[in-house]
Amino acid sequence: MTTDTTILDGLDFDAAPYAVSDEVADLLFREARTIGAFTDQPVTDEELAAVYDLLKWGPTAMNITPLRLLVVRTPEARERLAKHVNDGNRDRVLAAPVTLIVAADPRFHDHLPVLAPHRAEMAGWFEGQAETREDMARMNTLIQLGYLIVALRAAGLDAGPMAGLDLAAVDAEFLAEKGWRSQLIVNVGHRDGVGTHHARARRLDYGQVSLTV
C-alpha cells in the first residue's frame, strides 16, 4: 500500500483496507449473488476460454491444476444432464444458457512435464498412487472452483453453482472415457433482473470464525 491516494484502473491503494475499488469488491464478492434466473443472452466459448485464462493462474499443489470443464450446451446434452439432477434444481439446468460440469482429473500427472518440469520424474510415482491422485485431484479442483466463481464474475458473467445431483451417474453419462470425476455443476449466464428470489443470507463475523494464537 502507498500513502498517496491513487485510483488507477481499479487499483485503489488508499481505499483501506482493499487494493481494489469498492466497485470491484462489490462485483466479485459483496454484491454478487447465486443466480437462478438467466436471460436468453448466450455465453460463448470465447467467454468461457477467457474465464479459464484467469482461473488457471490460481495456485494449486505442485501446479497440478486438475480442474476440468464439461460444457453442457446443446438441448440434447442438457436433457441428459437434467435427468441426474435433483427435482428442485432440474428446471434451472434446462433453462440456463450453459451449464458447466466441474470435474477433477485424476490423471493430472500426465501433464507434470509441462506443469512442474522440475518434478517431472514424479509422474511415474503418481502412476502407482491412484488413491493419492484422486484425493489431490478433488482437493485442488475444489480450490480452483473458488477461483472459477470469482473469474466468472470478473468476466461479467453470473454463476449459479449447484450440488444437488447424482455425481456418479453424471460421470457414467458424460465422463467415462476421460476418467474425470464430477464435483459440482455451475449454471452460467446473465442474470434476469435480480436473478434470485432469495433474500441475502447472513454470514458469520470474523470473530466467530477465527482464533489468534
Add this chain to the structure above:
Amino acid sequence: MTTDTTILDGLDFDAAPYAVSDEVADLLFREARTIGAFTDQPVTDEELAAVYDLLKWGPTAMNITPLRLLVVRTPEARERLAKHVNDGNRDRVLAAPVTLIVAADPRFHDHLPVLAPHRAEMAGWFEGQAETREDMARMNTLIQLGYLIVALRAAGLDAGPMAGLDLAAVDAEFLAEKGWRSQLIVNVGHRDGVGTHHARARRLDYGQVSLTV
C-alpha cells in the same frame, strides 16, 4: 456488457472479455504469484478481518460457510506449528509475518438458524450425520479457500499456500477443543521483491481442460 467504452472505478465493460480492468485481472490472477519471501511489514487483525469480509460472501452449499481460520502470530505459536511442517517448508512458516491455518468446522450446523433460517430445522438432522458433515465441511472449506486466496490479493496482501504438513498433528496441537479440521496453511504478508525464486510455471490451455457437448 454495454456497447459503450466505460471505465468506472475498475469496472471496464468494454475491455472484452473482462468486466474488470487489466490491472485488476493482473493483481488477482495473471500476475499474482505464490510468495515465499516476505518483508517485515506486519499483517494486522483488521486487515485479516477485512479479507474475511470479502471471502465470506462467496457461495457455499446451503450457505454453511464452514471455513475457519487459526491465525498463528506469536513466536511461540509459530514454533508449535513449525514442528509439524515438512522440512522444506518450515523456514517459511517461521519467517512469514503471519500464517493462517485454514480449517473446516464440522459443526457448521450449529449456525444454520443464522445462515439458512429457512432450513434451520435441518440442524437436528445434521447432528446425527457426522460423516456427511465432515465431507460437506471439507468440500465447502476448500471452495472458500479459493475465495480466500483471491480476497487476500484484493486486500493488497501476498499469499503463500502450503500443503506439506502433518494435518492430524496440527489438529491435535491447536484445534482439539474447537473440533476444526485443518486443510492447508497460508503464509501471508507483503512480498520481498519478487517474493519467489521460481520461474512462472506453465498452465494448460482451455482446449486441454474442456469438452463441449
